[in-house]
Amino acid sequence: MRNFIANHHSELIYSLVVFIIILVLKFLFTTAVRKVSKLSDFNPVRTNLIIKFINIALTIIAVIALTLVWSVNYKELGVLLSSVFAVIGVALFAQWSILSNITAGVIIFFSFPFKIGNTIRILDKELNDSEAGNLDTFVIEDIRAFHLHLRRSNGEILTYPNNLVLQKGVVLISTYREGEFLTTEEEKA
The missing domain is CATH 1.10.287 (Helix Hairpins)
Structure with missing residues (x-):
């Protein structure tokens, strides 16, 4: 030794x-x-x-x-x-999409302006029925390493890949704070 x-x-x-x-x-x-x-x-x-x-x-x-x-x-x-x-x-x-989702998950952690409980709209043709003018809103249930869990207004749970969240436009409709939902106008006041 x-x-x-x-x-x-x-x-x-x-x-x-x-x-x-x-x-x-x-x-x-x-x-x-x-x-x-x-x-x-x-x-x-x-x-x-x-x-x-x-x-x-x-x-x-x-x-x-x-x-x-x-x-x-x-x-x-x-x-x-x-x-x-x-x-x-x-x-x-x-499996390149797995790596892109993990990378997007890290980016979302540091710079995603939305949190669990926020109500959002994702500007994606595949999610929304654009011909009928229906734009679904989603409540963010969870943010994971590979995807988001989103709840539709009808109660369905949707898993949406992190890399698509960074590529598509996302509209903040309301935030959830201390047991109440606030619209973006109410937050500013």
Whole structure:
């Protein structure tokens, strides 16, 4: 054991530094997300989901940094990683919409102006009967990683992909605050 520590003293110190930096970054990012969530009155489930995404990204960064610190043989590792990334690449290309929905979910968390309980209208021809002039309104029931749960005025629940919410126009009709619905005019007053 002493021989291992003596031979790899600098690698062990650098590994410790990487772990400390990752822990500090995790604390800072988690604190920032929780502050944004508290200021914007976001659902705790959404907050925890974004924190989970941050933890996954930091873990990937830590693994990459540790492979650099320990001078892993990249020729052998390259064959393994190229095979793994080829399989993952084919799978992700086939499922690109999943990635776009996750990315849209993160964007919605930080910049979506609507919250759970708001009444909205989505300007989408497929959702609305535009020939008859009917424009459905929806109440946002939940905001998930891949989609929104929307309740129609007739009680039906609709799951709507996050990436489409960013692509379509969304009209805020009323907000829900402390047990009452407010129209946009009442909010301004």
